[in-house]
Amino acid sequence: MKEGQEVIVVDNFFTGRKQNVEHWIGHENFEMIHHDIVHPLYIEVDEIYHLASPASPPHYMQNPVKTIKTNTIGTINILGLARRVNAKILLASTSEVYGDPEIHPQPESYWGHVNPIGPRACYDEGKRISETLTYAYAQQENMHVRVARIFNTYGPRMHMNDGRVVSNFILQALKSEVITIYGSGEQTRSFQYVTDLVDGLVLLMNSNYTQPVNLGNPVEHTINQFAEIIKDLLGGNSKIVHLAEVQDDPQRRKPDISRAKKYLNWEPKVSLNIGLQKTVTYFREELRKFKHSQRNKFVDEH
Numbered sequence: 348m349k350e351g352q353e354v355i356v357v358d359n360f361f362t363g364r365k366q367n368v369e370h371w372i373g374h375e376n377f378e379m380i381h382h383d384i385v386h387p388l389y390i391e392v393d394e395i396y397h398l399a400s401p402a403s404p405p406h407y408m409q410n411p412v413k414t415i416k417t418n419t420i421g422t423i424n425i426l427g428l429a430r431r432v433n434a435k436i437l438l439a440s441t442s443e444v445y446g447d448p449e450i451h452p453q454p455e456s457y458w459g460h461v462n463p464i465g466p467r468a469c470y471d472e473g474k475r476i477s478e479t480l481t482y483a484y485a486q487q488e489n490m491h492v493r494v495a496r497i498f499n500t501y502g503p504r505m506h507m508n509d510g511r512v513v514s515n516f517i518l519q520a521l522k523s524e525v526i527t528i529y530g531s532g533e534q535t536r537s538f539q540y541v542t543d544l545v546d547g548l549v550l551l552m553n554s555n556y557t558q559p560v561n562l563g564n565p566v567e568h569t570i571n572q573f574a575e576i577i578k579d580l581l582g583g584n585s586k587i588v589h590l591a592e593v594q595d596d597p598q599r600r601k602p603d604i605s606r607a608k609k610y611l612n613w614e615p616k617v618s619l620n621i622g623l624q625k626t627v628t629y630f631r632e633e634l635r636k637f638k639h640s641q642r643n644k645f646v647d648e649h
């Protein structure tokens with residue numbers, strides 16, 4: 348990104364209807380953007396980060412049709428905008444394009460193992476068609492595209508109701524509630540801190556590399572181990588319980604990041620321990636604010 352460049356960052360549900368885009372993703376390189384994006388003829392845009400779509404499984408499953416619309420119609424709309432204004436576009440794809448992988452760790456050359464009619468399909472297939480659309484536009488319209496396959500990412504500014512494992516376990520431990528493991532807990536994930544991801548996205552956008560690139564931290568843990576890590580970090584007396592397993596839950600996930608190392612000179616810098624400490628500090632403060640507002644509400648009502 349160069350000084351004076353205009354960048355659009357599109358986040359959350361987005362289908363290209365008239366709306367103000369007013370988002371930022373917590374990084375000094377991104378400015379708050381105010382654009383009425385249905386009138387692209389009047390704006391100059393150099394780069395577009397297409398981050399639209401819910402990403403937490405309970406959120407994207409809650410309204411699967413809307414998730415599909417965002418990833419199909421929304422992606423077509425934003426690709427059309429990028430074509431009209433001649434902007435470079437980066438698509439935020441996901442490790443979920445690999446589904447429940449049969450190859451471990453997962454390189455970008457792996458085509459994946461996705462159930463096309465399962466509960467995760469709205470997201471997995473939605474992101475797969477987003478990638479297909481991106482490369483079809485690139486080929487047909489001579490566009491400059493970048494595709495990042497993002498693996499499990501966490502950090503401050505996650506929503507308290509996000510529902511993914513990192514925020515769930517931290518909040519449960521902070522509130523001394525039970526820590527909820529879905530299924531046996533032997534499934535694995537590899538967790539990446541948000542600033543590492545943002546560095547990788549910016550490097551990818553600025554590179555000349557056009558094929559998909561995995562962005563994730565390759566340090567892998569079972570969910571059982573992760574629950575113990577959170578308990579050790581926070582102390583407290585939370586008990587661990589095992590609930591029913593989630594349908595089609597990927598059993599092993601770990602990125603092969605050789606491509607990112609080779610073409611972007613990128614690898615994660617923030618250890619799980621440091622990243623979790625920062626995230627815990629954030630959620631402690633969120634809980635304090637929440638309790639404070641609940642107390643005030645009680646006083647106001649009585």
Ligand SMILES: O=C(O)[C@H]1O[C@H](OP(=O)(O)OP(=O)(O)OC[C@H]2O[C@@H](n3ccc(=O)[nH]c3=O)[C@H](O)[C@@H]2O)[C@H](O)[C@@H](O)[C@@H]1O
Nearest residue numbers: 402404441442497498499500511512515527528529534593
């Ligand atoms: O980051 C990724 O690569 C992709 O995968 C994530 O999906 P998932 O890995 O299933 O994310 P979580 O909901 O955080 O679950 C991780 C694991 O922890 C388990 N889990 C989750 C929450 C919980 O309270 N307890 C629990 O055991 C899940 O069953 C799963 O095995 C999300 O879909 C996306 O953020 C993303 O695109």
